[in-house]
Amino acid sequence: METILEANHLRKTFKKHGVKAVDDVTLAIPKGRTLGLVGESGCGKSTLAKLLLGLLPADGGEVFFGGQKIAALKGAGLKNFRKNAQIIFQHPHASLDPRLRVREILAEPFWIHGRPDASFLKQKVAELLERVGLPPHFSERLPRELSGGECQRVAIARAVSLDPALVICDEPVSSLDALVQAGILNLLLRLQREKGIACLFISHDLRVVRHMSDEILRMKCGKIGRF
Amino acid sequence: MKHFAKAWFLILAAVLLGSPFFAERAGAMDFSRILEPPSLSHFLGTDSLGRDLFARLVCGAGVSVGVSFLAVFISIFLGTLLGAVAGYFGKGIDKLVMGLTDLALCFPVFFLILAVIAVLGPGFWKIAVIIGLTGWMGTARLVRAEVLSLREREFVLAARALGAGAPRIIFRHLVPNAARPIVVNAVLGISSAILTEAALSFLGIGVRPPAPSWGNILNDARATLGVAWWLALFPGAAIFLTVLSANVLGEDIGKP
Numbered sequence: 206m207e208t209i210l211e212a213n214h215l216r217k218t219f220k221k222h223g224v225k226a227v228d229d230v231t232l233a234i235p236k237g238r239t240l241g242l243v244g245e246s247g248c249g250k251s252t253l254a255k256l257l258l259g260l261l262p263a264d265g266g267e268v269f270f271g272g273q274k275i276a277a278l279k280g281a282g283l284k285n286f287r288k289n290a291q292i293i294f295q296h297p298h299a300s301l302d303p304r305l306r307v308r309e310i311l312a313e314p315f316w317i318h319g320r321p322d323a324s325f326l327k328q329k330v331a332e333l334l335e336r337v338g339l340p341p342h343f344s345e346r347l348p349r350e351l352s353g354g355e356c357q358r359v360a361i362a363r364a365v366s367l368d369p370a371l372v373i374c375d376e377p378v379s380s381l382d383a384l385v386q387a388g389i390l391n392l393l394l395r396l397q398r399e400k401g402i403a404c405l406f407i408s409h410d411l412r413v414v415r416h417m418s419d420e421i422l423r424m425k426c427g428k429i430g431r432f
Numbered sequence: 433m434k435h436f437a438k439a440w441f442l443i444l445a446a447v448l449l450g451s452p453f454f455a456e457r458a459g460a461m462d463f464s465r466i467l468e469p470p471s472l473s474h475f476l477g478t479d480s481l482g483r484d485l486f487a488r489l490v491c492g493a494g495v496s497v498g499v500s501f502l503a504v505f506i507s508i509f510l511g512t513l514l515g516a517v518a519g520y521f522g523k524g525i526d527k528l529v530m531g532l533t534d535l536a537l538c539f540p541v542f543f544l545i546l547a548v549i550a551v552l553g554p555g556f557w558k559i560a561v562i563i564g565l566t567g568w569m570g571t572a573r574l575v576r577a578e579v580l581s582l583r584e585r586e587f588v589l590a591a592r593a594l595g596a597g598a599p600r601i602i603f604r605h606l607v608p609n610a611a612r613p614i615v616v617n618a619v620l621g622i623s624s625a626i627l628t629e630a631a632l633s634f635l636g637i638g639v640r641p642p643a644p645s646w647g648n649i650l651n652d653a654r655a656t657l658g659v660a661w662w663l664a665l666f667p668g669a670a671i672f673l674t675v676l677s678a679n680v681l682g683e684d685i686g687k688p
Binding site: 255258260283284287288290291292294295296299300301302303304313314316317318360363367 | 585586587589590591592593594595596597600604605608609611
């Protein structure tokens, strides 16, 4: 099957504590499908997510996105990769800039990738809010005026705003209560099916991963195993 | 205390707006009425050239406050820029900028200012710029520390994942989120800039007479201190109240 993202022998050690956070990890995410990753907290899942997106430099190994090595990407190539690979974080409030309104948060991707005009942005923001099931008047709110679930919906809207090919979900529902969790998971599934987005779904909760994934990997002490 | 500080700044603002109307009076000498104590016609008394002290204090406020605001603006701008760049990029750039900061902190700043003024000569703009250029180090350290903790936050990672470049992350996300400590620093900076300007003018190398500044009014008072207490008391009180108010306000803004 065609893969969208591949990692070969990825390694990362944090010098300060001498912890091997990611130890010789090899994985491949198929196009349009969901790869689940379970592991207890502190086993290196989040570090792996950051390595895969090039948000942290790896100590060894390489990551390929659409056949291109991401460590070597520059300029337009890097911008294209950033447009196509997104991440959703665990803490809903921490992943939104506390000083920006929802409208500004959702407009940012379009500012970064092009110079849009005001009416285009307005329409896009309204569209995105609708896609994640938030009422239009939320565009004027600040993150602190939203609940955890609502924040996570905004973060999801931001992540899918540029129609990426891959979204890494790093514990997207772990800090939400059960009812809200179900709503967010269903939203993710729906968006993924609509647009055929590939997904790496990271969680410590096996039931959640089972619900979301086509294939599941297990991570323990930085190493990856079949489940 | 807080309300008092706010009130004092409101009074200062009113004084600044009104200062052009007092310019003529501040320079008008009347040798028949020198060194008069406070009275109804001369509200705060007159100086050794028969000039009205109140008018001179009002005009001096424009100079003293103007110099310190400009100086603080320059130092906050420089400090924020350097601190944010050092904190965000880290590694070599951080070492370079922080090395520069430590180096600048090693200079006895006041004597550096004295030396520079001795070469360039005094004047409103020169004083403001030189105080500004020697006052950015504290802000740079503070902003760097803020940025170091902010840059690991998830909303910054999210912006990087979206492909935001360094300028956008620094000026759109990092600096606005460090705004509170920066503002505190600026307000506290005003008090030290006012003191520095006053000290320079007191030494006679700040703002040049006959243009009044709080510092040089105090300097003039020195010669007649034994007979004219009001010439030292009122400008001293103006400096004292302004510095105190800036400190109180700075602390208040800094409270979470």
